[in-house]
Amino acid sequence: MNIHQFLTSYSYGDAIGNEVLEIRNFLRARGYESEIFAHWYHPKYADQINNYREYDGYSDKDNIILYHFSIGSPVTRKFLQVPDKKVIIYHNITPHHFFLDYHRVLAKDCYKGRVELKNLAGKVDMGLGDSHYNEQELKDAGFTHTGVLPLVMNFEKFEEPVVPVLKELFDDGKSNIIYVGRIIPNKMVEDVIKSFHLYQKHFNANSRLFIVGEYRGFERYLSALHHLVGELGVKDVHFTGHVPEDELISYFKLAHLYLHMSEHEGFCAPVPESFYLNIPVIAFNAGAVKETMNNGGLLVNRKDFLHIAGLMDRVLTDPELEEKILASQQKALQKYYKNKTGNILLEYIKKMGEKES
Amino acid sequence: MPEKDNHPSTNESFISADKTIDVEEIMAAIKKRIQEKKDSGVLRQTEIDEIEDMELLPLPDFLEIPNVYEPHLYPEHKADDFHPYHIEPEEEHGLVKKILSKIRRLLLPLLRFMLRPFVSDLKNLVVELHNTNKQDVHNLKQTVPITFQSKEYIKLLHNAINNMIVESSKLKIEEELLKTRIKVMEDKIAFLEERERAIEKKLFAETGKAGKK
Numbered sequence: 320m321n322i323h324q325f326l327t328s329y330s331y332g333d334a335i336g337n338e339v340l341e342i343r344n345f346l347r348a349r350g351y352e353s354e355i356f357a358h359w360y361h362p363k364y365a366d367q368i369n370n371y372r373e374y375d376g377y378s379d380k381d382n383i384i385l386y387h388f389s390i391g392s393p394v395t396r397k398f399l400q401v402p403d404k405k406v407i408i409y410h411n412i413t414p415h416h417f418f419l420d421y422h423r424v425l426a427k428d429c430y431k432g433r434v435e436l437k438n439l440a441g442k443v444d445m446g447l448g449d450s451h452y453n454e455q456e457l458k459d460a461g462f463t464h465t466g467v468l469p470l471v472m473n474f475e476k477f478e479e480p481v482v483p484v485l486k487e488l489f490d491d492g493k494s495n496i497i498y499v500g501r502i503i504p505n506k507m508v509e510d511v512i513k514s515f516h517l518y519q520k521h522f523n524a525n526s527r528l529f530i531v532g533e534y535r536g537f538e539r540y541l542s543a544l545h546h547l548v549g550e551l552g553v554k555d556v557h558f559t560g561h562v563p564e565d566e567l568i569s570y571f572k573l574a575h576l577y578l579h580m581s582e583h584e585g586f587c588a589p590v591p592e593s594f595y596l597n598i599p600v601i602a603f604n605a606g607a608v609k610e611t612m613n614n615g616g617l618l619v620n621r622k623d624f625l626h627i628a629g630l631m632d633r634v635l636t637d638p639e640l641e642e643k644i645l646a647s648q649q650k651a652l653q654k655y656y657k658n659k660t661g662n663i664l665l666e667y668i669k670k671m672g673e674k675e676s
Numbered sequence: 677m678p679e680k681d682n683h684p685s686t687n688e689s690f691i692s693a694d695k696t697i698d699v700e701e702i703m704a705a706i707k708k709r710i711q712e713k714k715d716s717g718v719l720r721q722t723e724i725d726e727i728e729d730m731e732l733l734p735l736p737d738f739l740e741i742p743n744v745y746e747p748h749l750y751p752e753h754k755a756d757d758f759h760p761y762h763i764e765p766e767e768e769h770g771l772v773k774k775i776l777s778k779i780r781r782l783l784l785p786l787l788r789f790m791l792r793p794f795v796s797d798l799k800n801l802v803v804e805l806h807n808t809n810k811q812d813v814h815n816l817k818q819t820v821p822i823t824f825q826s827k828e829y830i831k832l833l834h835n836a837i838n839n840m841i842v843e844s845s846k847l848k849i850e851e852e853l854l855k856t857r858i859k860v861m862e863d864k865i866a867f868l869e870e871r872e873r874a875i876e877k878k879l880f881a882e883t884g885k886a887g888k889k
Contacts, residue, residue: 420734487874488867509732517727521719542856543732551727557867558860604692618692625724626690629706640702647694 321352322668323377323403324385327392329360329368330533333501334470334588335387335410338449340367341471342385345661358394371397378403383668388412388439389585391431395439404671405443408468409453411585411607412436417505421540436460444671449586452607466667470586471660474595482569489573493555494526494635497574497598499567499589500581502534502541502558509547510580510603510622516553517628523635527555531562531570571596575635579603580622587611591655594648599634599641601627615651616644735849741842 324343330336339355346353356371371394382403386394389410398405412433418426440446440461447468448454457465481490489495496518498511508530515528534541541558548556559570577593577600584606591611593600600616602608612618617634619627634641691699713719791798 421737423737423739483878484871484874487878488870513727513730517724521713538853538856539735539737540732541860542853543734545856545859547730547732550730558863560860609692614694616693617697619690620692621690623690624727625710625719626703626706629710630691630702632709633702633706640697643697644693647696650694 320381320383320672321354321377321379322346322383322385323354323356323374324387325356325371325374325394325398326387327358327390327394329355329357329364331361331364334586335389337473337588338471339387341473342661342664345471345664349665356394358392374401380404383671386443388436389432391428391433391435395435399439399442406445406447406667406671407439407443407457407462409436409446409448409457409585411448411453411456411583413503413505413583417503417583421504421537425536445667447667450607450610452610453585468663468667469655469660470588471664472588472591472595472655474592474656476564477568477571477592477596479565479568481572482565485566485569485573489527489529489570492525494523494576495529495574496526496576496578496631497529497531497570498578498580499531499571499592500579501532501537502530502544503537504540505583506581507603508540508544508580510624511578512544512547512551512553512556513624514578514580514627514631515556516551517624518631519553519555521625522628522632527557528553529557529559529570529574531559531567533561534558535561571598574598576601576631578627578631579608581605581608584608584611590616591652594652595655597645597648599644600648601630601634613651613654615648735852736845738846738849741845741849 324339326335326339329339343353343355354377355368356374356377357368358371360368374397378401380402384398384401384403384405386398386405386407387410388395388407389412391412412429415426415429415433418429436457437460440457441463443462445464445466446454446457446462447466448457449468449470451467454465454467496515498506498508500506502508511530512528515526519526519528544558559566562570571592574593575598577589577598579587579590579600579602581587581603582605587602587606587608590600590602590608594615600612602612602616602618603622604618604620609618617630619630634644689699690703693699710719714721
């Protein structure tokens with residue numbers, strides 16, 4: 320039995336891309352043949368990823384396909400055509416209304432994705448969400464055999480040291496606040512900027528904000544964010560764009576607080592990553608964030624920017640509170656260790672085999 | 677405004693955290709700090725409200741531009757024939773209509789009697805007005821033929837203006853996007869300059885150490 324993976328787009332460094340690689344490596348280490356098939360991928364990864372149209376050569380009714388589903392695409396049709404056993408790993412689809420003002424094509428694909436999800440119900444052997452929140456959406460869409468597979472997190476990569484130049488530049492006594500994630504409208508980066516502005520203006524002028532993440536395709540959103548920064552007169556806001564992994568790790572390690580104001584999350588990988596790196600987290604309670612936080616860090620239930628700024632100040636100036644937050648984060652982190660997630664996946668696969676026999 | 681996604685109710689406390697963290701105490705401290713700032717006049721509620729209400733102003737989508745202006749510019753000049761002074765005759769309906777027609781019928785003999793001396797004059801007047809009107813239209817066509825072609829010109833002008841507005845709007849968006857790109861590039865250049873200095877500093881420090889050894 321071989322276990323292969325399907326996905327629409329493989330982007331190096333994003334949570335789904337990382338998970339796909341981790342699952343493949345985990346499965347290969349346990350003796351399974353495992354390949355990745357995608358619709359879009361950078362030519363740089365052509366040695367690791369195959370085009371999904373080439374899957375016919377690998378297809379077998381005893382194989383299992385894990386389809387990482389997060390958007391509508393032609394991969395779904397292929398997934399349904401082949402005779403292999405089918406498992407969908409649902410990473411959630413951002414509601415299309417978030418993109419209407421900025422990216423009509425993506426809005427359409429997200430809308431189509433939700434329609435495809437309903438069509439997939441009853442046609443797959445199992446539906447796994449990477450959070451209970453996502454599992455519930457699968458159930459609501461009509462899936463009967465469901466489960467939760469926490470996102471495979473590889474924390475080993477964080478063992479790398481800080482890039483010396485970045486350390487020289489940003490390890491200068493200023494309080495570094497960080498947001499990591501794509502610069503897209505549902506992440507509400509504007510709310511991060513507003514909170515930071517009030518923090519910088521009224522609590523700590525000696526502070527800077529790192530906004531680390533890809534903005535390609537959302538230039539108009541980026542432009543609006545730049546306009547907001549100018550209008551508010553916020554200083555020291557760094558839009559880094561997409562950065563290589565070593566730099567991402569460095570930005571994380573140079574940060575003193577992680578701030579997340581997103582209004583839709585199916586999981587939110589930077590939260591456990593911050594937990595691992597002992598960065599206190601303040602995040603807004605939306606989507607699966609509460610579940611991902613797992614009672615670690617500080618969850619904000621309302622968008623009151625002044626109080627959020629006050630909270631940031633409190634966390635960064637009260638060592639006792641910071642210690643308690645970090646302890647809660649370490650406790651919350653336990654459920655994310657890689658082997659555990661890999662073993663959960665193998666358990667589900669075993670269950671599928673039992674069901675067949 | 678996008679709808680909120682699974683947001684907590686407003687009754688929930690501002691912060692949720694592990695039970696080892698006293699959220700009430702944190703909130704009390706934050707509120708106290710904020711109140712102090714407000715009392716000292718450093719912080720004004722209007723400023724906070726302004727920031728809360730501040731919304732992002734996205735540039736319109738290139739593809740959407742024609743759809744933005746078309747409804748405003750086209751409708752009156754799109755149809756081949758238009759009647760700006762076309763007035764629908766008012767008609768009475770139902771019971772009102774019946775009552776009015778009865779009154780009219782009753783008054784008709786009286787009306788005829790009253791108007792009898794002027795009937796021939798009225799008939800002549802109607803004929804005269806009709807002829808004058810015809811003559812006027814004819815004269816107008818002879819003297820200012822352009823007036824009757826102007827409808828087409830106006831349509832053409834509207835098309836041209838519409839296209840110009842669409843294209844200039846696109847240019848404006850492009851300009852704004854280019855400004856953002858310049859801003860991003862400026863930031864990157866500033867960052868690279870700082871980076872260069874940091875590398876130089878590191879390099880000289882390393883070579884200095886090696887030299888001493």
